[in-house]
Amino acid sequence: MTVYQEVARTLESEIRSGFSNGDFLPSEATLAGRFSINRHTVRRAIDELVNAGLVLRQHGKGTMVVNNRIEYSIGARGRFTETLEEQGLHPSCKVISVQTMRVDSKLAARMRVAPDADVTRIDTLRCVDDQPICVISHYLLDALLPGIGEGFKSGSLHAFIEAHYGLRIQRRQCLVGASLPTASEARLLHCPRQLPLVVVKSNNTLWGENAIVEYSVSRSRSDVFEMKIESAR
Amino acid sequence: MTVYQEVARTLESEIRSGFSNGDFLPSEATLAGRFSINRHTVRRAIDELVNAGLVLRQHGKGTMVVNNRIEYSIGARGRFTETLEEQGLHPSCKVISVQTMRVDSKLAARMRVAPDADVTRIDTLRCVDDQPICVISHYLLDALLPGIGEGFKSGSLHAFIEAHYGLRIQRRQCLVGASLPTASEARLLHCPRQLPLVVVKSNNTLWGENAIVEYSVSRSRSDVFEMKIESAR
DNA sequence: GAGTGGTCTAGACCACAGG
DNA sequence: CTGTGGTCTAGACCACTCG
Numbered sequence: 456m457t458v459y460q461e462v463a464r465t466l467e468s469e470i471r472s473g474f475s476n477g478d479f480l481p482s483e484a485t486l487a488g489r490f491s492i493n494r495h496t497v498r499r500a501i502d503e504l505v506n507a508g509l510v511l512r513q514h515g516k517g518t519m520v521v522n523n524r525i526e527y528s529i530g531a532r533g534r535f536t537e538t539l540e541e542q543g544l545h546p547s548c549k550v551i552s553v554q555t556m557r558v559d560s561k562l563a564a565r566m567r568v569a570p571d572a573d574v575t576r577i578d579t580l581r582c583v584d585d586q587p588i589c590v591i592s593h594y595l596l597d598a599l600l601p602g603i604g605e606g607f608k609s610g611s612l613h614a615f616i617e618a619h620y621g622l623r624i625q626r627r628q629c630l631v632g633a634s635l636p637t638a639s640e641a642r643l644l645h646c647p648r649q650l651p652l653v654v655v656k657s658n659n660t661l662w663g664e665n666a667i668v669e670y671s672v673s674r675s676r677s678d679v680f681e682m683k684i685e686s687a688r
Numbered sequence: 689m690t691v692y693q694e695v696a697r698t699l700e701s702e703i704r705s706g707f708s709n710g711d712f713l714p715s716e717a718t719l720a721g722r723f724s725i726n727r728h729t730v731r732r733a734i735d736e737l738v739n740a741g742l743v744l745r746q747h748g749k750g751t752m753v754v755n756n757r758i759e760y761s762i763g764a765r766g767r768f769t770e771t772l773e774e775q776g777l778h779p780s781c782k783v784i785s786v787q788t789m790r791v792d793s794k795l796a797a798r799m800r801v802a803p804d805a806d807v808t809r810i811d812t813l814r815c816v817d818d819q820p821i822c823v824i825s826h827y828l829l830d831a832l833l834p835g836i837g838e839g840f841k842s843g844s845l846h847a848f849i850e851a852h853y854g855l856r857i858q859r860r861q862c863l864v865g866a867s868l869p870t871a872s873e874a875r876l877l878h879c880p881r882q883l884p885l886v887v888v889k890s891n892n893t894l895w896g897e898n899a900i901v902e903y904s905v906s907r908s909r910s911d912v913f914e915m916k917i918e919s920a921r
Numbered sequence: 922g923a924g925t926g927g928t929c930t931a932g933a934c935c936a937c938a939g940g
Numbered sequence: 941c942t943g944t945g946g947t948c949t950a951g952a953c954c955a956c957t958c959g
């Protein structure tokens with residue numbers, strides 16, 4: 456056992472027993488004095504806690520406990536085992552931004568549309584009980600859904616499209632992966648940078664057709680979200 | 689831009705252009721001399737590459753390029769867009785551990801079996817091109833698959849079961865989530881603690897039946913693995 | 922034994938947050 | 941201005957790998 460590992464273990468157990476989310480650790484200098492080691496060694500120990508997702512460093516402020524998992528993960532899993540979209544479970548859905556754009560080559564390939572197609576990108580934040588769950592970027596073909604950017608404000612996007620355009624949208628295929636949040640995603644989702652997100656990229660078509668009218672990317676907190684997939688019998 | 693970030697970027701681009709998987713970087717001392725910086729700063733730069741999953745440090749040997757993604761992800765994402773299991777794509781599959789156990793209450797609930805059922809747990813590591821991709825824990829009902837723990841050594845587990853027991857296994861339902869690796873998973877998968885894993889928990893039945901005979905949990909590197917899901921038309 | 926990465930110390934200066 | 945974390949240097953010693 457190295458010194459920094461010992462210190463990391465000590466700090467971890469102290470955090471778990473006596474700290475709550477939002478509390479700050481003693482400063483690096485203080486800890487160095489307490490353990491009679493160099494400040495760099497303290498930093499190395501705290502590196503471990505950062506890697507474990509237990510604390511968050513804040514330049515000029517201190518090191519904050521962000522994920523005291525004992526309280527954190529209990530009860531979290533299991534409430535949202537179905538995708539929010541498929542189940543229609545979006546008790547709240549806020550539009551973050553709307554933007555009309557031309558597809559780039561990557562997006563054109565994914566949507567299988569011409570490279571000069573125009574799309575409206577709508578970013579939404581979905582919450583349940585005021586708890587942010589996921590951010591979704593929807594890319595919608597302007598040609599089929601003119602003016603979609605102005606009309607939609609909240610609620611279910613697919614229900615809105617069905618009501619105003621008479622079009623039923625169907626998820627056809629999706630890719631599921633994982634990644635860490637960007638800084639802005641972490642801010643939106645009120646989650647630490649170390650919490651993985653479940654990433655679902657979907658190709659959606661009109662009912663029974665093959666052409667893609669919507670491509671969406673959802674990024675969901677993995678502590679409260681799991682996607683359930685049923686196979687045909 | 690800090691010095692270590694500049695050096696990390698330089699090294700990364702050099703790795704991408706002139707290194708292959710398995711090549712070793714110049715030693716830390718050499719790099720320190722070349723960039724005229726302290727060896728600790730070189731180490732901090734290489735830390736970035738390690739975290740990015742691009743290189744692997746080997747004590748006493750050197751720092752090896754392990755995941756040259758330009759070659760890797762182009763082939764990887766796309767080659768493995770289907771789950772490894774469903775596609776039978778496990779070019780290499782090593783049994784890590786075998787253990788016979790009684791189900792606990794959680795596992796009994798998940799498998800929907802009596803709380804005194806016995807299961808064999810087989811943990812496997814799956815690699816492609818000697819690159820670890822995922823670890824899978826299989827929980828198999830002893831009653832239906834007696835002695836499965838002794839027989840299976842490598843290859844496809846489901847093919848083995850079909851060949852030796854005459855039973856076809858079907859995935860019926862799965863839950864997809866994400867989490868960070870444990871220390872031992874990170875070691876097995878040669879990946880940094882910050883790289884999220886795609887977690888797939890599956891309930892598998894005999895063909896056309898409803899009773900669960902296998903419950904499995906796979907944990908896959910999110911940088912090289914995405915799961916593809918097709919919906920019925 | 923020579924060379925490599927791993928750890929620890931010591932001291933310096935910088936950048937950021939907040940009174 | 942003070943205190944915090946972030947970076948960089950310098951030097952030392954250790955543990956591991958391999959010839």
